[in-house]
Amino acid sequence: SYELTQPLSVSVALGQTARITCGGDKIGAYNVHWIQQKPGQAPVVVIYRDINRPSGVPERFSGSNSENTATLTISSAQAGDEADYFCQLWDGSTYVFGSGTKVTVL
């Protein structure tokens, strides 16, 4: 089955840029989505189909996907961006999730 690899944690200074990677075999051929999860809240899609931002998601969230790595970038990170972030895709037969990355804003 297809596997997605994410770092366990990423730390970023307030106002700086955080990059969260999601590795997978030829992941660039798939549509990757990114989900933000804060404690006690419903998960929220922050990027869909690699690069698209749903309405209401701040412009500081952006995505890219190429070859074997998809990346979620949080520019000018805010305290409210502290959360777990999961990448996700449809591999042709099932939906696959990454194991999640905890983002800490220092």
Add this chain to the structure above:
Amino acid sequence: QVQMVESGGGVVQPGRSLRVSCVGSGFTFSSYGMHWVRQTPGKGLEWVAIISYDGNNKNYADSVRDRFTISRDNSNNALYLQVKSLRLEDTAVYYCVKDKGHYNYYMDVWGRGTAVIVSS
């Protein structure tokens, strides 16, 4: 706004059955596919099942195919997950998730989840 509210979780003994439910609001429920996704501390997020907007197409994760049944009642904006022969490893938070399209486009809006604890 678009919202899904799950219910029906609780503590259940191994081997018993349970039905979790979800009610959608703020959108035309009958026009969209719907998913169930579960989350455990150990295994993270796991997709469970999908049903098409009209209920005619369904698909399941291999790990649950024989014991879980997804269904919907569009007249009541309701989604269901029937679980038979519960196992300890079914302990999880179960999320109801709206699809962006009729079926298998992408997961779009999530509910807050309902916790199922399988314990003797």
